[in-house]
Amino acid sequence: MIGRPSLLLLTAATAMVSMVTHAVSLAAPASEQEQPTxxxxxxxxxxxxxxxxxxxxxxxxxxxxxxxxxxxxxxxxxxxxxxxxxxxxxxxxxPDGPTAAEGKQYDDLARIYQAMKPAKAALVFEQLDMDVQMKVAQRMRGRSTAMILAAMTPGGAADLSMSLARKTPKVKEPAASPSAPLPTKRRPAS
Missing domain, CATH: 1.20.5 (Single alpha-helices involved in coiled-coils or other helix-helix interfaces)
Structure with a gap:
């Protein structure tokens, strides 16, 4: 009976070979394992x-x-x-905020007076305070200002021109009325 190996011995040998093969495949580098075929x-x-x-x-x-x-x-x-x-x-x-609002108001007035006919604008323009006249005239185009000045009375145009030149206009002395007595000089008693 020695000539024939037992079935148990053959199974054990096959299991051993399988284990060795499995161990070798695990020990192989990853690049060799992942090569798609x-x-x-x-x-x-x-x-x-x-x-x-x-x-x-x-x-x-x-x-x-x-x-x-x-x-x-x-x-x-x-x-x-x-x-x-x-x-x-x-x-x-x-300065304070109201001056900015005032500036816009003067700009608006300048546009309004520029849109008016010069003769009619001059009549209204002369009625304004000198300060307002000056601020509005500074914001107007030069030609419009010139046409309004030409339509104004000579005294009003001169006053506005002086204000624009930053000079104070002449102070007008009130004319003496005929009913008011003229002051007389008194002579000292000798």
Missing amino acids: TRLGVAIKKDLATRDQSSVRRNRALDLREQVTRAAETRIKADLLARQKQADASAASK
Whole structure:
């Protein structure tokens, strides 16, 4: 009976060979294990690599967009702070707010008088205070101011011209009325 191996011995030998083969396959490098041998395996591996590359590019683009957004936000904040500082500085240097509103009112009056016929505008213009006349005339076009001055009375035109030249107009002395007695000089008693 020695010539025939037992079935148990053959099974054990086969199990040993299987274990050795399994151990060798586990010890082999990963690149050798993952080599696809079929066209389907190659196509799948190629698709996965392409998808991974596009994912990396997308992530890089998102990172760049985020950096650009942060930089823009920083620039906008700096610009806003600069504008606020400029507004604060200009508000501190300017007089009170009503003067800005007055300036707009004078601009509006200048447009109104420019739209009127010079003769009619001169009649109304002479009735205004000298300060108002001067501020409105400064905001008008030169030609319109000249036409209104030409239509004004000579005294009113002269006063306005003097005000525009930053000189004080002559103070008119009231004419002596005939009913008022003239002051006389008294002679000292000798």
